[in-house]
Amino acid sequence: MVELDPRAFLTSLFETAVRAADTLEAIRAHLPAKPRGRTIVIGAGKAASQMAASFEKLWDGDYEGVVVARHGPVEKTERIRVLQSAHPVPDAAGLVGSQALLDAVSGLSADDLVIALISGGGSALLPAPPEGLTLDDEIAVNKALLASGAPISAMNTVRKHVSRIKGGRLARAAYPARVVSLVVSDVPGDNPAYVASGPTVPDAGTAEEALRIVADYRMALPDAVMAHLRSEAAAAPKPDDAAFARNEVHVIASARVSLEAAAAEAKRQGVEAVILSDQIEGEARDIGKMHAALAREVALRDRPFARPVVILSGGETTVTITDVYGKGGRNSEFLLSFALDIEGVEGIDALAADTDGIDGSEDNAGAFADGGSAARIRKAASDPRSFLARHDAWSAFDAAGDLFVPGPTGTNVNDFRAILIRQLIRRAAAAHLPH
CATH class of the missing domain: 3.40.1480.10 (MOFRL domain)
Structure with a gap:
């Protein structure tokens, strides 16, 4: 030697x-065909601005969009807005970012294409408490999860049942547009539904599973959160929902x-x-x-x-x-x-x-x-x-x-x-x- x-x-x-996870080459290999309608780019995660900048170098059609990255240095983009919020504990800027993503995909048609650029860290960057809960409640959930010792799959099962945007809800909000998710995986096993708590990728997890995880890891969550998890409002959309029928999901780096x-x-x-x-x-x-x-x-x-x-x-x-x-x-x-x-x-x-x-x-x-x-x-x-x-x-x-x-x-x-x-x-x- x-x-x-x-x-x-x-x-x-x-x-x-790190170079093997380069977003430019990874996105290049998975770009979809251009749609007849509009192209909307959304995204969230620690690599959000880099993914957005890479997309802009590769896409030769019209587009608009917004992504949410963590506070700190970000890549410069031309047409995709880069918003920033806190990680690992959510902040009020994350509420603005989550709403911006939901607004970006509202009112679309079946001819439109949504390209979702998703990477790890999006769970904290996208707080969106459901009706009856507050940002403080979501912060309390996040802190309890981080301190629990639970694996990321378990943590994100809980997160996606205490949110208006996670667990496939962002993709469902884009319906009837087609959503193509390009995912940089940071989770063991590379299940894209767990990356950033799957804002555009639903899974079969249930609120009952979330409650079992809370109990198993002895998490102390606010009473309002526990009441929400026991209610019908906590149910997340399932993978067989018709809203996801035309969507595609690609893990582009892992x-x-x-x-x-x-x-x-x-x-x-x-x-x-x-x-x-x-x-x-x-x-x-x-x-x-x-x-x-x-x-x-x-x-x-x-x-x-x-x-x-x-x-x-x-x-x-x-x-x-x-x-x-x-x-x-x-x-x-x-x-x-x-x-x-x-x-x-x-x-x-x-x-x-x-x-x-x-x-x-x-x-x-x-x-x-x-x-x-x-x-x-x-x-x-x-x-x-x-x-x-x-x-x-x-x-x-x-x-x-x-x-x-x-x-x-x-x-x-x-x-x-x-x-x-x-x-x-x-x-x-x-x-x-x-x-």
Whole structure:
């Protein structure tokens, strides 16, 4: 193996994964034919402005539209309006954005075409509380979901039953126009109905399922929300609704494609690559321990994979928030747990990052870790386990100088994890694995 700079190598894999989700090429391959009537572009998500700008470079007919992106830098567009709202907790600007999308698709004919540009993050960006509920109610729901530890599919099942726009309702509002949804997936399994809570893609989930999820994860929701979920008004349109008969849905970018691209790049650089899965879910710190056990086994026993190797995985882990919490996101929490469990083992280097460039509440995508990370955190600040206990992984990696800050990427295919195992170091074996 050619000697590598581990962090430069891992960064190159992340950048390759992000390029594989490039919106321009992804949209180019899935553009529909021009309609006899009008073309209306709508969209929402962390990649909304980038998708809109890509569409404008490719479409040579007439069009108009509006998309909703998160607050922060956005791509410049010519004719598609870009509105902005808050993520991960909704704000009043999101109400304006949701109404703008509903207005954009109202009064259309069967000759018109709606192109929906959907990416992850749209659930928070599009608050639209149903009659009898308020923005504060939807914020309370969102906060409870984020703190619950529920997988994204469960969270979005609840969200789409407490909304006027999610769960296919935006597409139904466009009827009788045809809706073509181009989806950048950030959910394990790539079910487009779960991306951004499916504003243009219905599914068969029910309000009864939403209530079971609330109970199973012991969420404390406002009384008005619980009353709504028990009412007929919570029912979402079903996939066999006639309003969706002519619609099309295309997943144009996903974690699977990005991980495969990263694996190919690793092999080009002379390192064998293994993709564990693009659908890993679970508590971030537990998934971190599982990855650490695998990395140690390879580093110390050369099994189940031979060194040198990079282990890749994706999906969406969760963090169950307690009463005490600090700064960070699921990728940095995963990596802090991982770093603690590989402490003292040389030859392991890892990067965990969100492909949208932002992990949680701060400006980092994630962080780097190796066998010396825990010691660096301990020397620079305090016991890394105390940071993990209070969900403050950002502060731990910031103290150690190990944050990964590429900036917003303009796409979002969820978590990216890459673990490079370079060599066997025997002296740490006794401390970590039984003989």
